Amino acid sequence: MVFWKRLFNPPSDSVPSASPSQFKGELLEVKGRADSQWRIFFSTERDIDLYELEELCDAVGWARRPLRKVKRALAYSFLVVSMWEVKGNQRRLVGFARATSDHAFNATIWDVVVHPRCQSQGLGKALMKYMIRQLRSEDISNITLFADPQVIDFYRRLGFVLDPEGIKGMFWYPD
């Protein structure tokens, strides 16, 4: 039996809600049997192992990017959320998303990814809900993104609207 416990449905006594040692994060859910449980955590820490992040992006087929620039992008993003599978003292990066912002009105979400092994289990949805909740708690009113065609419906289910009032996403390309 696999069971799920949601963020707003706190785990029972048998499931300690504290992070494992050396892990700062927020518990999303507990999975597996009692004798071999693992937990899914969110974290907003930025000291992510860049090679581990690259591996995650590789796994969904994204083009490699210079690690120096990835490091800079993480440092200057407004919000960085990573999702971890934790078992005992081991942890694995299974999801990621980040947002740029003016810290006042607008935020734009980039690089939303869930490891293929963990997809279709509600984790992408939970990750996006966590992002939205964090951005709203910072009083950001305009949450935006640019969706690849194959994931438009994924975002639509989360309350994202396509081209509202005819507003269109545009990208600049050099001549």
Next chain:
Amino acid sequence: MVFWKRLFNPPSDSVPSASPSQFKGELLEVKGRADSQWRIFFSTERDIDLYELEELCDAVGWARRPLRKVKRALAYSFLVVSMWEVKGNQRRLVGFARATSDHAFNATIWDVVVHPRCQSQGLGKALMKYMIRQLRSEDISNITLFADPQVIDFYRRLGFVLDPEGIKGMFWYPD
């Protein structure tokens, strides 16, 4: 006679290219007769009078925003470009745009505006070209924006592409 001098076509001897005292900026062009010239400058300084900016946004019919939040948005934007009409020691804010960014890959341009009195004279185009040049000089490869329906063609002429490869702009709305 009204004459124009472009940024990459530096003004002749008769037109000093230095900013007027107490004004840090980059000369775009000189307009008017020799005896009553005015100049258009760009600036990336952030200490813009918020009331003057509000007046400019009012002039194009945008909804008012709390100045406290506008101030924060300017401070946390990656790039803020203002456009000034300068005559002697007087200056007037005639254009504005800003961009958020992760300082590495992506930038998103917001709040592009030219005062109605100054529209349709190529200033909006010059402002956008200046923004693009600045962002490119910072090694930003992905320049994006969300265009209101009535200005899509304005951006298209500047090299912006609508929904490239089916990528769509989306906005989140609370239930």
